[in-house]
Structure formats: structure tokens, C-alpha cells
Amino acid sequence: MSGSFAGWDEATLQRAADLVTGELTLEQELELRSTVDPLALEEFELAAGELSLLVPREDVPGDSARRIEAGIRLEIQRSAARPQGSHAAGRRSAAARGPLGQGAPRSKDARPAVSTVGLGWALALVLLSWIVLEPTLRSASTTDQVAAADALLASASDAIRLDWAHAGDPLAAGATGEVRWSNEAGAGTMLFQGLPVNDPAEAQYQLWIFDGTRPDSSARPVDGGVFDATGGETRVAIDARLPVGEATLFAVTLERPGGVVVSDREHLLLTATVD
């Protein structure tokens, strides 16, 4: 990929400008990230970041500075205290093992300048926290669960099929597949080809379903369950924790074992948008 936004049309340029100035909804942002060159978008975001350096500076009040520092140190200590094999530990040793915990290499050629959820290759600059309403730990879907979901989809009148789109994270660069879903049945399945095998003791994939009928759906997607990639082709039944009135977007992230309540979307891998 060239990493240049010079070839963008006016509409894409406007969307990118809207992104870096905070005018896009989350769904719009995810759609943009899945359609444009992540390096080019990163370059655009970095330009806005550099322009931000012109902000007149204010000193941090002393008490605030102490509280902020204390909070950061506490978080660092908590991360250090997590058991080896946790996702956090796997993340710190990414250089050696990769976030999947299976020694999956990162693409050095496409290393982003900035990395948090959503930026550049890793989409790691999408610094959004999603609040799952009622998460629980669940095991990966079984063949029976997939079969049951297929049966529900077959009898539903509103079943849809969507192709996965890359969200920019190099971990899923080679992944393809589809998601099938029915609002009526409240059931669905996911198919992946080329999704890297994960070590469930280190990290698991988690599905998020954005429900257009929920207020503030952008910040509170429905947890669609955690699952593991078994290599080659992976089929998973969707396990929506809550009823979904109208699915508008599906997203797959990589999280710690068992999933999370609040995703920092450090690894936002795949999305599928309902037209």
C-alpha cells in the first residue's frame, strides 16, 4: 500500500476530514477504515495531530497532575500483576509472541506510527471503549450450535449475508469470510477463512453487534460472544447476549481470554456493515 491520500476522491477526502475533526459516528468511522488505505488515513490523522500542536498550552494543575500520575502508575502495576498468559502480558511481549499468543508475526513493513485501536494498520488509534451491557464468559461455539443457527436462519424471512471487510489490523490481513444474521431469529453464524489461530489462554476473538434500535448504540454494542480460530476455515454460531432489534454493523476484535466488558479496540480486525 502506498500510504498516500493523494488518490482519494472528494467524497473520501471529506469523510477523512470529518473523521479527524470528530464529525463521524462510530459506524461511519468503521466503514471508512474498512474502505481506505489505513496508512494513508493514518498520515491524514497524523497531520491533524501535528496541527493540534498549535493549541495554546495550559499548565496541568498540581493536584490534577498527581492524581493522573497515580492513576497511570496504578494501571501499569495492575498490568504487571496480571498472570503470565493473560492477554495483557501477551500484549507486552508482542515482539516475541505476537498478540495472538502463537508467535504470529507483525508486519514490520506496515508498522504504524501511531498504534492504538483504529489507527493505521492496527486500527489501534480508534480509542473507543465499548460498554457491553451484560457480558458473561462463554465457550466457543460447537458444531451443534452452528447447525442450530443455520436452521433458524433457513426459516427466517430476513436473513442477510455480509462479507467481512478488513478494519486495517495486520493480524487479520489474510482473513476473509462472511456473517449471516437474522434479526427475526436473533441468530446467526460467522465463517472465516485465514483467521489466524489463537491461543485461548492468551487471547480470544470477540464479536460485537451494533443494534440500531438501541439508544447510543455506538457506545454500547451487544456482545456477540467469544470464539477461537481453529485454522483453515472457522465456523462459529453467534451468541448474542441480548436481543438485537436491528443489527447495523458487526465487528470482530481480539481480546483477553473470555472477552471483555469494555473493549479498547486495540485490535479491531473485521467489520461487516448492513446496507
Add this chain to the structure above:
Amino acid sequence: MLSASQGGPAESLAGASIGGSMTDTQAQDDLLLPRIARGDAQAVQQCLERFGPLVWSLARKLMRDVATIEDLVQEIFIEVWKSAGRYDATRASEATFIATIARRRVIDRRRRISRAPGEEVIEEGMRGGDDPGLEMVDVRDEARRAHEALKRLQPERRKVILMSVVDGLTHQEIATATGMPLGTVKSHIRRGLDEASQLLRPRQGEGRS
């Protein structure tokens, strides 16, 4: 990508960029993020000291409540700590890297809260004058390239970019404050960011740190 020639700034952008590498104001051995990535606790402290005012000031553009600002600033620096290992000095200065993370978090927080009723909007007069806007920006070394890039923009476009990117106003707020149609505001932001981004890109063949 640039529109048909409008004279002046648009034409001058062809093949041009702002001089200086992203890290020419910061010696390689002075970089904090690689040290943070290696677990250097002192580097974390130094990062807070060096970039705290920048992050605080960006957060303050959106929030009024000190507790919320503290929470947001903490969130930003934790993200910086987590991301330090992926910092690439050939693509951005540390200040730009951190400011970009901060912008993301601020935008995200704005999505989750609504603007308080009666939140004041910067009066257009604050960015009036013959050279609207630049007299009120911070022009320390790390912002020199950005300052130079903005100077090359048409005055009206420069003002809108400052109100948006630096002051944190929404497009509608800018339209209200300036009296410009919303579409004109969006056009200025689109073209202004495109021009500035072209100027701030690293030059081909420029030495990498």
C-alpha cells in the same frame, strides 16, 4: 487530489513540503517512547512532564469539569504507554504521535457525551484581523512545522482549520460563529486539511532518524 488551480497556495503545494524532519527538534537519544516501551519507569514520568500540558490543553478544549479532564488525560497517557512500542520516529514526532492519540480519545469522549447547553463558542472576532488566527497559537519548536503549513493556507481556510482542529469546534459551531454556510465550512476543512497534510508529509528521500 488538489482541486484545479486556484492560484497561490494550491499551486505552490505541488512537490513542496515543510522543511525539516519530524524529529529534528528532538534528538534520537532523547526519545521517550522507545524507553517507555522497554519498561523505563522514569521515561513514563518524563513523558507526563513533557507532554502533560499538551494533552491537558487538548482535553480542555472539550471539557470543563476538571475530574472529567483528569480522567480523559489519564486515559490518553495509558494508551500512549500501551502504544509506545509501536511508535515509528520516521513517520511522526513524539509530540504528534501523542497529540494524535489524544485527539482520538477526545473525539471518542465527545461521541459519548453531549455538549452542555450554553457551551460558549469562540467569537469570530478572536480570529479576525489581517492574519486571522496565527497570533493565538502556540509556536514552540514542536509546532513549527504546523505553523509554517498553516501560514500557507488562505486566511479564511486557515481560520476554519484553527477553529476546528485547534479549538475543537464542531463544523456547525464554526458555521454559527462565522456566519458561513455549513457546506462552506466543510469545504474549507476538507481542502485545508488536504493542503496542510500535503505540506506536512515527509519529503521523499529525506533522511530518516
